[in-house]
Amino acid sequence: MATMNVSLPDPMRDFVQNRIDSGQYASVSDYVRDLIRRDQSETEDEQRWLRELDASIELGLEDEKAGRLYDLGEVCAEIRAEIEGMAGEQPLQ
Secondary structure, three states: OOOOOOOOOHHHHHHHHHHHHOOOOOOHHHHHHHHHHHHHHHHHHHHHHHHHHHHHHHHHHHHHHOOOOOOHHHHHHHHHHHHHHHHOOOOOO
C-alpha cells in the first residue's frame, strides 16, 4: 500500500477529525479512502451515463437516416385526440 501526504487547512483538518471522533470513520486514511471510492463511483456512473447517451443519439441518427421520424405536432394531436376520446369531453385547449 502506498503512502501519500496531504496538507489541509486547519478547519478541514478539524472537520475530518470530528468525523473520526464521532465514530463515522476509524482514521483519516479510512475517511480519505471513502471519499475516493465515492468519487470513483460517481465518475463511473457519469461515464456510463455518457456512453448510454451517445448510444441513444446514435440510434436517433440511424432512425433519421432510415426515415423513422415522427412529426411532433402530429404526435401531440393524436395524443390529445385519444385523451379527449377517452374522457368524452370537449377538445383540450
